[in-house]
Amino acid sequence: MMTSARQKLTAIRDYLKFAHTDRKITLSGPRWRSRSTTILRFHLFTGISFVGLLFLSCSETRSGEFPNVLLITLDTLRPDFLGAYGSNAGASPEIDAFALKSVVFDRAIAASSRTVPSHASIMTSLWVREHSVGWANGSSRLNGEKSLAEVFRAGGYDTAAFVGNMLLGTPVGLDSGFDLYDDDLHDTEANRSNFMERRADESTERAMRWLAEERERPWFLWMHYQDAHGPYVPPEEHAAAVHLEIADEAPLPLLDKNRGKNGVPAYQVRPGSQTPSAYAERYAGEIHFLDAWLGKLLRAVVEEDRNTIVLLTADHGESFGEEGLWFSHGFRTTPDQVHVPFILQAPGLNPGRRRGLVHHVDVAPTLIGLAGLEVPRGSRGIRLAKWLQSGRNLPIRSVFSDIGTEVSAYRGDHFIRVSLRKSDSESMYFSWTSTRNWFISEFSEKQLSSDFEDYLEIQTDFVTVDEQSRLEHELRMRQLQALGYLEVGKEAEP
């Protein structure tokens, strides 16, 4: 953003801060009023309180059969780089084809712009302030909250997860409920040798071997793909496969920090590349690569088994110059960082697009409900399939995105954003239309402000990762790397 625009924004913020004095948020002690209200409303809505297999009869899919369930989370994936969300870069032919047969939610909001808090909300259907991970990214862990995988395992499912991000290793507790939690990573990031990851080809091949095992029970599989996360280094043929409009653009400075404020963050720097489009093309190339492997997986599980539920989303987005931030995430709760793709395919659901707001907390109740199992008490989300099948519009509600120092509450076409960096908080209202477009608005709504105030008063103890388990986890990955282990198809895996 140019200096003049930044000065203008600051002036508008000062003006609105004064104009909105009566709506400023005040932080005070813990209060759980809104939670109990929501729980009551949720259970009235579901109207179900049986256990385990008895829920088969209440399944939102074909009665009498357990569906298989595939949850896909794409790390760092902005929806506007997918054809299904309007991109013409050609980065996602497989996801686009999948979307044509699915329900595509245009307005999905992430719980956070950070990996672990978002995934914890996906797995537990709790807001960031309610689960024991909180807004920390790797230093805290889930500690006893009922997770999606636990529900499926208790309901008679075989469960497995294949994750590609070092932060999602077993120390953060997301492995609870999985029979197999494959977090064996051995590739190192291009610019950060202490960050390990796994790419789409290897994760997919490992998952397909697991799927090919003989089993008599249905399965729940969580696939996490790390590829779109920076640094953007796609295989050459995939970089060449995408086409972005090259605008007349100025080169960006190369920074020595990882934040990406007004320049290319250090961890993203590629020699000889300084223009935004050079990085955007490589980002799209990474998506093209994971899309190809995702396509193999989708064809294997969906086309061969008509009774499979698939939900695809991202843990958060990525900034591409919005408010001067480049190729990074985790610093804000604006649409560039928390608007995510959200695509659901299930037997009996008619394909189409929905404009109603959805959120990470809807993932678990939706998948559990579709399988006919019992949604845990206290879930914050809704069973999307029930709403879709009823023919009604999705409910109007406030949903939250939280990184600790900044929180936004989204409702319809608006959101309120609060900086908590100072002892006194500062709030601003915005309208938004897409990942890229939001603007300061005179809009204000009593319900949104009230919901937000309730949210900010939630106080939960975050649980710290056990240092010994973290060290052991890192040591295990280093050993794997040193052994040259894990070359898919070459090593002695059954």
Ligand SMILES: [Zn+2]
């Ligand atoms: Zn992430």
